[in-house]
Structure formats: C-alpha cells, structure tokens
Amino acid sequence: MDQDVAKKVRAALGTIEVPGGASLAEFPGLSDIIVTKSAIAFAISVAPGMEKAFAPARTAAEEAAKAVADGRKVMVSLTGDKAPAQAAPQTPGKRPGPPPKTPVPGIRHIIAVGSGKGGVGKSTCAVNIALGLAQQGLKVGILDADLYGPSLPKLLGLEGKPAVRDDGIFKPFEVFGLKAMSIGPMLTGSQAVVWRGPMATSALRQLLRETAWGELDVLVVDMPPGTGDIQISLVQQVELTGAVIVSTPQDLALIDAQKAIDMFRRTNVPVLGIVENMSFFIAPDTGNRYDIFGHGGARAAAGELGIPFLGEIPLVMAIREGADAGRPAVATSPDGPEAQAFLTVARQLTETVSPRS
Ligand SMILES: Nc1ncnc2c1ncn2[C@@H]1O[C@H](COP(=O)(O)OP(=O)(O)OP(=O)(O)O)[C@@H](O)[C@H]1O
Numbered sequence: 001m002d003q004d005v006a007k008k009v010r011a012a013l014g015t016i017e018v019p020g021g022a023s024l025a026e027f028p029g030l031s032d033i034i035v036t037k038s039a040i041a042f043a044i045s046v047a048p049g050m051e052k053a054f055a056p057a058r059t060a061a062e063e064a065a066k067a068v069a070d071g072r073k074v075m076v077s078l079t080g081d082k083a084p085a086q087a088a089p090q091t092p093g094k095r096p097g098p099p100p101k102t103p104v105p106g107i108r109h110i111i112a113v114g115s116g117k118g119g120v121g122k123s124t125c126a127v128n129i130a131l132g133l134a135q136q137g138l139k140v141g142i143l144d145a146d147l148y149g150p151s152l153p154k155l156l157g158l159e160g161k162p163a164v165r166d167d168g169i170f171k172p173f174e175v176f177g178l179k180a181m182s183i184g185p186m187l188t189g190s191q192a193v194v195w196r197g198p199m200a201t202s203a204l205r206q207l208l209r210e211t212a213w214g215e216l217d218v219l220v221v222d223m224p225p226g227t228g229d230i231q232i233s234l235v236q237q238v239e240l241t242g243a244v245i246v247s248t249p250q251d252l253a254l255i256d257a258q259k260a261i262d263m264f265r266r267t268n269v270p271v272l273g274i275v276e277n278m279s280f281f282i283a284p285d286t287g288n289r290y291d292i293f294g295h296g297g298a299r300a301a302a303g304e305l306g307i308p309f310l311g312e313i314p315l316v317m318a319i320r321e322g323a324d325a326g327r328p329a330v331a332t333s334p335d336g337p338e339a340q341a342f343l344t345v346a347r348q349l350t351e352t353v354s355p356r357s
C-alpha cells in the first residue's frame, strides 16, 4: 500500500520540470521516496547555490505529493548542502555559511542534552531533567532529535501518532506536564535508518519549527549520541542556550564526552555542565552504595575542563524499569532518591532558563 503511494508520488514528480529540463523524477538529486502510514518524505539535493532555482520545483513537488498523500504529512527538503560527511566545517569561516539562525517563536531557551558515546543515559536524563524543570514551575517541552533511534515514545509512553492541524502543523504530545515531540510514532520498523544527511536536517527542522509548542520557557532536546550531522544541523539552525553533557564515570566515556564538549565549544554553544550518570550502584536489597565504576570521574573532568558539574545519578533498577515502562522517576516518584538526583541537576539549570533570565 505504502509502495503504491510511493509510485504515485514518483509518477507525479515525473510531470515536474527542474532547471536543466529534466523531470524531477529523473533528477539525480532526488532521494528515495519514503512513505509511512502518516508521512511522505523525500529530499532534493542540488548543487550549492542552486536552491533558489529549484524552489518552484520543490513547491510543485510538495503539492503533487499532497494530492496523493491520503492524509499523510508531506516533508520535502531542498538542500544545497554537501554530503553529510563533509557537512561539519573543518576550518570555521572558510566555508560559505549556513542560512542564518532564526529563533523558534514562543520558545525562550533551548537546551541540548548530548554525549559523546551512545547508551550513557542521555534520553533518560533529558526526560527527567525536563520533568525537573517543569516541577520548578517552568513551561517545558522536549524534542527527540534522535531520528535514528528515537526513545521518547518509550520513555514517556507516547501512544499513537501526533495529531496534525489543518495547516499541517503537528500538535505535540502532552504528557506529565510536558509538551513532547518525536518522529518515533511516525515510523514503522527499521525506517529510521533511512534518514540521510539532508533529510535528517529537514526532518529536524520540521519537528522543531512545525510543532505547535505554544509558549515555552525551555525546550530540552534529546540528542543522538556523538557529534554527527544532526548535532551540526541543530546548532546551525537555532541559537542554543547551552548543552548538557551526560557521561558515565569510566575513562573511555569521558574521552568521548570531551569530544562532545569540544564540538559544542567549537560551534559557540555554551556547555552548561556535565552530569555523571550510572555514577554509583545502590544495591536494591540492602540500599548499600557501591562505587564500582570509579565514581567521581566526571566531576574531576568537569573541574579540569572548567565546566560546572551538575550532579550524579545513581545506577538503580528503578530508573531502568521506570524508563522502560514510560514512567520516568521524576514524574512518578518525585520524592524518591533517583528523582531527587535529577532534581538537583534541574535546579542548577533553572537559573539559566527561568523567565526572568
Ligand atoms: N541511572 C540509571 N540507572 C539504571 N539504568 C539506567 C540509568 N540511566 C539509563 N539507564 C538505562 O540505560 C539504558 C540506556 O539509557 P538511554 O536510552 O537513556 O541512553 P542514551 O544515552 O540516550 O542512549 P542512545 O545513545 O542510544 O540514545 C536504558 O535502558 C536506560 O533505562
């Protein structure tokens, strides 16, 4: 069924002419046409500088796809970007700059939660920090920028697809007092892996700018691991208030954390601090604490790098179980020790993002 729609889109693109005379369907810069239950997405990559000339073709492509979309949301990106591997500027200032950053109306502050390494607990921390900020009385949203492995649906128990308004704008999920948006509910199976550089950039832009966030004091962005094209794309699209780096105490994770810190610093994003996750272990039976991972490594690294240390989160089964069940600690047991650890972190960030700042 989705295949049929993709065919229909392709046929429709065959009637659109691009500069140079070919049809858009035959144009080599056209990506695969991705069709899911609720979305149609494809990218048109053109030589740098040709974006304007192709703009009418993009508009026509969007219209053509909408005509056969059967209610699906249509995302067509048009980029004059280089391949994603070269997208990160090697020597800042040499490359023609990306389009200027523009604020997202209604959003005062944007904080990215990143890490150098995967699986250190970014998403878990992002969700609980967002909830902690909300508990301080702030209006908070959370955006899942991990297009390759979205976690918010599971962590927050998001169900169903996001509603789309008549004007094509997403209505965010509203859960535990947060506004939340993720591409996860719109994908099926392994579709996430097909995002390519320009499409990822475009999808991120749409999630960020075509969601009805309303007024937010702060939008927390859960980043994918590492320092790849999504990170670069986010920092190029919008002015970030800052980044929070999550690391585990092990040396190796900290070396990776340092890479993430370097990336944010290079792109002039203030690093607001480091959180040490899985810092120590609390035995569920006795409540005894064990520093089996060399707890304290992140605090020491933060000191050396001149970055604030925001707090340590214990490794506890309740955090994992809560995360798996869509019941984040701060929302469901705010008085528990796990939640308190996250709240300590959130309180330190509140200063930075409170409305009066
Ligand atoms: N403090 C903690 N105690 C126990 N389990 C934790 C803790 N923090 C995270 N986890 C668990 O570790 C796993 C990885 O966490 P999470 O998905 O938040 O990491 P991530 O850094 O976002 O991963 P990815 O790089 O894949 O995005 C999850 O199963 C989560 O429940």
Ligand SMILES: [Mg+2]
Residues within 6 Å of the ligand: 122, 123, 124, 146, 151, 222, 223, 224
């Ligand atoms: Mg994650």
